[in-house]
Amino acid sequence: MSVSLLGNLFLGAALTFCLLSLTSYLYAWGSSKGTLAWGRRFYWASTFFSVGTLVYLFYLFVTKHYEITYVAEYSSSDLPFHYLFSSVWAGQQGSFLLWLGWSAILGLFMQKRLGEYEERGMFFYLLVQLFLLFILVKRSPFALSPTPLADGRGLNPLLQDYWMVIHPPVMFLGFAAMAIPFALAMAALTRREYRNWVTTAFPWVNFGRMVLGTAIIMGGFWAYKVLGWGGYWGWDPVENASLMPFLGGLALTHGFLIQKNKGSLPKTNFFLAITAFLLVVYGTFLTRSGVLADFSVHSFVDLGINGFLVLFLFTFIIVGYGMLLWRSREIKGPVYSGPIVNQDFNVLLMILFISLSAFMVLLGTSSPLITRLFGQPSNVEISYYVKTHLPIGIAIALLIGLSPYLFWRSATPYEKLKKALWPALTALVCTVLTFLAGFRESIYPLFHFLTFFALFSNIAIFFRSAASRPVNSGGHLSHVGVALLLAGFIFSSVYSQEKRLNLALGEKGEAFGYTLTYKGTEGDLKQPENALIFAVEKDGKQTEARPRFFWAEYNQGYMRKPAIQKGIMYDLYIAPINHSRATEEQEEPGVLIFGDSETKEDAFGYKISFTGFGETKMDPDGGEISITAILEVAGYGAHGVRKPTVTIKNSGERVSPPVELSNGNTVALIDARATPRQVVLKFSGPAVVPATATQDVVSIEISKKPFIIFVWVGTILVTIGGIISVVRRSKELPTSKLPIDLTAKEKPEPQKVLASK
Amino acid sequence: MKIRYIVALVIIVGFVIYGAVSLKTSLTPYVSFAEAKSSPQTVQVMGELEKSATRYDTTAGLLYFTLKDSHGEMLEVSYKGVRPGNFDQATQIVAIGNYKEKVFQADQLLVKCPSKYQGEEVQTYKAEK
Numbered sequence: 001m002s003v004s005l006l007g008n009l010f011l012g013a014a015l016t017f018c019l020l021s022l023t024s025y026l027y028a029w030g031s032s033k034g035t036l037a038w039g040r041r042f043y044w045a046s047t048f049f050s051v052g053t054l055v056y057l058f059y060l061f062v063t064k065h066y067e068i069t070y071v072a073e074y075s076s077s078d079l080p081f082h083y084l085f086s087s088v089w090a091g092q093q094g095s096f097l098l099w100l101g102w103s104a105i106l107g108l109f110m111q112k113r114l115g116e117y118e119e120r121g122m123f124f125y126l127l128v129q130l131f132l133l134f135i136l137v138k139r140s141p142f143a144l145s146p147t148p149l150a151d152g153r154g155l156n157p158l159l160q161d162y163w164m165v166i167h168p169p170v171m172f173l174g175f176a177a178m179a180i181p182f183a184l185a186m187a188a189l190t191r192r193e194y195r196n197w198v199t200t201a202f203p204w205v206n207f208g209r210m211v212l213g214t215a216i217i218m219g220g221f222w223a224y225k226v227l228g229w230g231g232y233w234g235w236d237p238v239e240n241a242s243l244m245p246f247l248g249g250l251a252l253t254h255g256f257l258i259q260k261n262k263g264s265l266p267k268t269n270f271f272l273a274i275t276a277f278l279l280v281v282y283g284t285f286l287t288r289s290g291v292l293a294d295f296s297v298h299s300f301v302d303l304g305i306n307g308f309l310v311l312f313l314f315t316f317i318i319v320g321y322g323m324l325l326w327r328s329r330e331i332k333g334p335v336y337s338g339p340i341v342n343q344d345f346n347v348l349l350m351i352l353f354i355s356l357s358a359f360m361v362l363l364g365t366s367s368p369l370i371t372r373l374f375g376q377p378s379n380v381e382i383s384y385y386v387k388t389h390l391p392i393g394i395a396i397a398l399l400i401g402l403s404p405y406l407f408w409r410s411a412t413p414y415e416k417l418k419k420a421l422w423p424a425l426t427a428l429v430c431t432v433l434t435f436l437a438g439f440r441e442s443i444y445p446l447f448h449f450l451t452f453f454a455l456f457s458n459i460a461i462f463f464r465s466a467a468s469r470p471v472n473s474g475g476h477l478s479h480v481g482v483a484l485l486l487a488g489f490i491f492s493s494v495y496s497q498e499k500r501l502n503l504a505l506g507e508k509g510e511a512f513g514y515t516l517t518y519k520g521t522e523g524d525l526k527q528p529e530n531a532l533i534f535a536v537e538k539d540g541k542q543t544e545a546r547p548r549f550f551w552a553e554y555n556q557g558y559m560r561k562p563a564i565q566k567g568i569m570y571d572l573y574i575a576p577i578n579h580s581r582a583t584e585e586q587e588e589p590g591v592l593i594f595g596d597s598e599t600k601e602d603a604f605g606y607k608i609s610f611t612g613f614g615e616t617k618m619d620p621d622g623g624e625i626s627i628t629a630i631l632e633v634a635g636y637g638a639h640g641v642r643k644p645t646v647t648i649k650n651s652g653e654r655v656s657p658p659v660e661l662s663n664g665n666t667v668a669l670i671d672a673r674a675t676p677r678q679v680v681l682k683f684s685g686p687a688v689v690p691a692t693a694t695q696d697v698v699s700i701e702i703s704k705k706p707f708i709i710f711v712w713v714g715t716i717l718v719t720i721g722g723i724i725s726v727v728r729r730s731k732e733l734p735t736s737k738l739p740i741d742l743t744a745k746e747k748p749e750p751q752k753v754l755a756s757k
Numbered sequence: 758m759k760i761r762y763i764v765a766l767v768i769i770v771g772f773v774i775y776g777a778v779s780l781k782t783s784l785t786p787y788v789s790f791a792e793a794k795s796s797p798q799t800v801q802v803m804g805e806l807e808k809s810a811t812r813y814d815t816t817a818g819l820l821y822f823t824l825k826d827s828h829g830e831m832l833e834v835s836y837k838g839v840r841p842g843n844f845d846q847a848t849q850i851v852a853i854g855n856y857k858e859k860v861f862q863a864d865q866l867l868v869k870c871p872s873k874y875q876g877e878e879v880q881t882y883k884a885e886k
Contacts, residue, residue, distance in 0.1 A: 384783035391775075653829070671821075
């Protein structure tokens with residue numbers, strides 16, 4: 001049996017069992033509860049084949065089955081084994097398959113923990129897998145190559161990085177997890193049971209947003225380390241597509257908190273659970289349908305699955321929001337009461353600002369689609385995101401900073417102020433110190449203060465809470481992490497400094513107190529992972545930096561991987577920009593620029609002087625201008641004056657007829673400028689040979705990124721905090737064993753006075 | 758009631774207006790060459806590279822090239838920075854910037870290349886300041 005057929009059989013089996021499981025669960029909704037057990041059995045089988053398909057695809061990569069198009073497109077025989085993982089999810093089909101695999105595995109864990117929501121929850125959950133399977137069956141990763149290949153085409157060198165081995169699986173685990181709160185929300189809506197689903201969904205929401213958040217920063221770290229443009233976040237559609245569901249999940253986490261404690265916000269939580277998942281689907285549509293191809297760095301080629309993606313999106317929009325609208329009159333929670341400044345209102349504002357952030361990102365990312373409705377599609381500048389997120393960031397820093405003090409319900413205002421005193425003072429000292437150190441851009445010192453305050457106040461409450469009930473400290477630890485992240489974002493971007501240096505071999509250059517000496521290249525520019533070698537010196541301390549600069553055949557372009565010297569106060573980021581040899585290889589041969597009255601002794605073997613301009617002809621009607629340059633030519637069998645002309649038409653088009661020099665060599669005037677008087681000449685013919693490299697000069701950009709380490713440390717803390725929260729909310733889950741006692745009445749949820757996540 | 762509702766509402770309305778205004782001012786519309794020449798704002802233009810007209814002014818570090826749109830119209834673009842590595846293979850170039858001093862000064866280039874194996878690939882290049 002051919003490997004292609006076997007792979008497609010795996011996919012077909014997964015689809016069949018998925019449909020069988022779905023149908024069994026649907027039957028179990030009604031009275032025929034007996035089919036529930038079958039739903040589970042079929043689910044196991046479906047999972048086996050879904051995960052099996054993924055494993056089988058990996059196996060085909062390992063065994064080098066280049067007759068399979070997908071294998072040939074993303075790997076080659078010289079690719080190291082560990083990058084074969086990246087190959088599996090380098091393309092569209094493989095990443096859909098990865099999503100499916102995670103979704104199937106998560107379902108196994110979730111199935112046992114759904115209690116009374118199982119049959120309906122699993123039904124809605126399986127709909128997502130069904131769509132993924134449809135796409136995969138339509139565009140199978142096991143398609144045979146039309147022409148047999150001896151070797152694969154290799155993997156994009158940008159993806160040959162260990163972060164690309166782990167970042168996509170974490171991301172798709174997060175996407176897969178965001179379907180769980182959605183499925184549970186739908187199950188609850190169909191059951192007309194608007195309260196208990198929160199307990200069941202809570203650990204999954206915490207899990208999903210924690211995993212997504214970690215994945216996003218992992219992707220940022222990869223961009224920082226590999227792409228060499230100096231940042232970790234560029235508000236690119238692909239990045240935004242993962243940020244939006246994360247923000248949705250984060251808002252939902254806070255919404256659940258209020259519903260668990262007070263019973264309020266039931267409708268909001270349904271809306272957020274549905275929206276967070278729809279944002280996953282919408283992001284998938286945006287980044288994989290090719291609609292943003294002209295606007296994104298990561299452009300995906302249209303695979304002919306647009307119809308499916310649109311169907312996928314609209315089905316879930318209609319099912320999700322439709323169901324919520326249908327039930328919305330019945331969903332009621334207690335109305336708020338109490339003072340305006342309290343914990344719940346603080347959390348409510350937090351939900352509001354997180355949602356606003358998601359909305360702003362949604363608006364910006366969708367701008368090419370929105371503007372297309374009114375005319376020419378337009379994208380937004382990155383400044384849009386920065387502008388809208390500055391006030392949101394300030395508000396969130398303030399809310400996080402205040403949250404520990406609103407947390408103590410019993411304390412009097414005086415006691416609260418006393419508790420806030422030390423964190424506030426410490427934050428003030430830090431703000432003043434950073435201000436004196438030069439961090440004082442417009443209103444940012446306010447932002448600094450609020451961020452420091454959020455940091456210290458949450459550190460204080462975290463230690464207190466960790467000492468008494470560690471399992472409740474997750475939220476506080478996450479807030480410490482978020483404060484660090486905000487600090488890292490502000491300092492490393494607003495106060496980042498850049499400097500470009502052009503250094504010849506052996507030449508010294510100076511930037512930010514460092515002396516850099518260019519020592520040459522490691523090997524050839526065409527050699528993969530070729531490095532430029534620099535000696536870096538500061539205060540007598542010598543180190544070496546080796547940024548990578550090499551031609552990648554795969555991308556038909558130069559790769560520029562920076563060298564990063566990491567530090568606590570700042571990172572020194574050395575990114576290669578260009579190398580003279582590389583430029584000269586690409587410079588169009590034969591173009592020379594002549595200044596006023598300039599004589600070049602050896603212009604491709606001729607001695608040529610630019611003596612001035614001839615008559616300028618203007619056509620008053622057409623707006624055409626003809627400019628003639630007067631050149632004195634000698635040598636190589638040529639003598640006398642040549643008068644090449646350029647005609648600039650009204651449309652901006654230039655016509656430059658070549659003028660014969662001698663022996664088949666010609667010269668053409670391609671541009672002329674009056675101030676300073678300059679002409680650009682293009683020589684063609686046998687005398688013009690491509691210029692060879694004469695000098696070894698590199699151009700690099702050195703930047704200083706203050707406190708960027710806070711971003712990475714903050715992420716680690718948020719992740720640990722998230723794990724603690726997942727553990728805590730998992731302990732509150734109802735347990736169910738087959739057979740479920742379906743006659744039992746729902747037990748009222750014990751109200752717990754727990755305020756943190 | 759409902760001070761808190763009012764507070765929330767004010768925040769939402771305020772932000773939505775602020776967001777819409779920010780969006781409007783940050784939009785960089787795709788325009789024709791003629792519109793680009795008369796527009797004072799930052800715009801995007803797209804065209805094919807007219808290969809023979811490319812030159813590099815080494816002293817100023819400026820790259821000059823000419824784009825040709827589907828109607829055959831031409832636009833000269835300047836870009837401060839080194840010539841992008843895959844410039845000559847470009848099938849299409851998107852330049853983001855504005856028209857000043859008789860040349861379209863690009864702050865950013867999106868160079869779309871026929872990546873050998875993956876259909877097309879777009880790379881972004883930012884100009885020096």
